[in-house]
Amino acid sequence: MIRVAVTGAAGRMGKTNIEALHLAEGVELSAAIVEPSSSLLGADAGELAGVGRLGVKLVGDINDVLDDFDVLIDFTTPSTTMDNVAICAQHGKKIVVGTTGLNDEQKGELEVRATQIAILFAPNMSVGVNVCFKVLDLIAKTLGDDYDIEVIETHHRHKVDAPSGTALRLGEVVANALGRDLKECAVYGREGQTGARSRKEIGFETIRAGDVVGDHTVLFATEGERIEITHKASSRMTFAKGAVRASLWLGQREPGLYDMQDVLGLR
Structure with missing residues (x-):
């Protein structure tokens, strides 16, 4: 069982990712992260996503749940994503990045961090x-x-x-x-x-x-x-299902920079 954390859990994609994890086999939602100032801190992630109570409380700092996940799914903003990549690299956690708008410097940093951990970066998980x-x-x-x-x-x-x-x-x-x-x-x-x-x-x-x-x-x-x-x-679920599939695949991989073409065997 791959333990997966979702950051940006209160956003549109975050909630859809939680729902997709709940429906999938071989993975489980083990942590959910929102902004530190969110009024939702402490709420149940499953109830937020509309799938019922999952026993996973929303937290405002990834550092509080570093022992609780193997793979992080991140569909947030470029700056937040790069902060999370650095933290994951420091602590040996794998990360699926669906964030768009990264500049060339940030993409270059992903390549450097991928020498330490497995990173899957794709502008579209569909x-x-x-x-x-x-x-x-x-x-x-x-x-x-x-x-x-x-x-x-x-x-x-x-x-x-x-x-x-x-x-x-x-x-x-x-x-x-x-x-x-x-x-x-x-x-x-x-x-x-x-x-x-x-x-x-x-x-x-x-x-x-x-x-x-x-x-x-x-x-x-x-x-x-x-x-x-x-x-x-027509639904964000298509991206979320891809992210869950990527998490399952990435959980078995050594450090490196991958994308959905690798996951789907289309190379």
Whole structure:
């Protein structure tokens, strides 16, 4: 049995992660962490998530539960995540990171910490999205440079980073398949007299509206035809199930930096 802690337990993803752990086999929720100032401190995590009493009380400091878990699931903010990664590395705990918006320096720190502990970092834990990553690699390599490429993503109004981590990863997969550097060929939105589109750019369009959980489309278009690969998430449970699956897998791994492609055997 893998003992799993959830941080950001009072948030939308935190509560869904708790529910997914409750429904899964081979794992158990053993700790739940919220902000130190939360009015929910001491409440039962299961009751908060709507699955009934689990006997796991919400705490405000990860240091108070370091002896209670093997793997931490973190869908919080970049700064909080990096603090948690450092603590986990110091105490030999494994961590599943679903936080988006990490910068290059923070991603580099994950690589360093992964020499000490097992870390799974994925911008999207959905099994379906990760299958799309694999398919897009094949499509991009087959189509080559004759197709214009656009990535369109839609999320709820509360999402704070743009483009989404998933959209950026979709762009990276396509760029890598075509031998391009996304930092050099990405174009984020267009306005005014932009001129004709260059053949090798990869465009990103971001929509924020309502309660959309997450829609992503990669468009390949050329004269006479277009191909669209679309993934639509209608429930956060799809991400939570992926995170639980990742926790089970990571619990058996040595130090290293992994992602969902590793978990699903898609390498």
